[in-house]
Amino acid sequence: MTTRINFHKTRFLISAPDIAHLEQHLPQSSAIEIAFAGRSNAGKSSALNALTDQKSLARTSKTPGRTQLINVFAVDEWRRLVDLPGYGFAQVPQAMKLKWQQALAEYLQHRECLGGVVVLMDIRHPLKDMDRQMVEWSVASELPVLVLLTKADKLPQSARMKTVNEVRSALKALQGDVIVEPFSALKGTGKEKVLSILDNWCHPQWLLDAINSSSPSE
Template sequence: MTTTRINFHKTRFLISAPDIAHLEQHLAEVSGIEIAFAGRSNAGKSSALNALTEQKSLARTSKTPGRTQLINVFAVDEWRRLVDLPGYGFAQVPQAMKIKWQQALAEYLQHRECLGGVVVLMDIRHPLKDLDRQMVEWSVASELPVLVLLTKADKLTQSARMKTVNDVRKALEELKGEVIVEPFSALKGTGKEKVLSILDNWCHPQWLVDGIAAAQPTE
């Protein structure tokens, strides 16, 4: 069956929730697939979402990293959603809040049945901090495909950029999971088409394609 390339430009805000319990309460009847975006509070997560959807303010960007404390859900279409998870690891956030966020992230990754993949964003100049690696490990343990997006790639030269990409790929090989590592720049558009292609592939699992086909009215 031929699939149509998804138009991420049509993505719209759907709902915010403080934890997975509230998320499932509001989206209990929603079927389909979700792709989660996770990363440290200063990794450029909101900028990446805005760049990928070609919308300047879909996800709120802030000069004060760590403000996003909610799970924000965006509808790509009737069947597919992008989920902006709370940023983690920002030093000025109280420890109790950090722990709460970590618990929410772990719970979401382990129990959200419609989750189809995880994008873990890291500043290319400071990749694989402890919480970054933990996020990748959680995702692999949950048998989820992972896209490690090394953001702010325009801050490095081409040679330094590729060296970092290769170093991160090598460091994550031991996890034995489905992990892709790519450079990305929301400012310059570096890696944008490659990332959209990966997301498009994740959003077309056979079970969903079959389900959409079955839901179509017959003539």
């Protein structure tokens, strides 16, 4: 399975505390953004590192809840990956949780260059309240959603697929463009399939038209 984009070239671009700061430095443009969201212990940073074949692109921490900013990574001139603040970790103060949730909601609802949302959930504890809300927000915004059930290596194959099918069934009622896949940053499970999905998201016709129109004529 091949992709047209070399995700290995992804580099850190900017951090922002909220969408206002983000748009000040990265105003709406012809670039497309793919957002990564999930609970603070869902393995979001590990997934980003695995998908880009980099050990420290996104910082991982033994203390979940450290990612308090919107972190933007440039795949190339036209495409970005966005690491949204982790949500739902019990040891984070309630005021901080609310602040992060507001940042998440603002980004999903107002960032017009957003082309898709990857929602990461620990395969052993999927579909918590905020997970469901994140998927519902995305579907309501008519965005494609990729639900990654992370740490798939923690379960045997039979239990893994049972959980995948249960989550697919639970989210089918939303009637949105929702894909559910198992993933393991440690073992590489699902990596090629995920990269293929991201590659497709990164090639919408409006972006291809913008790239073509910006190319110098011969």
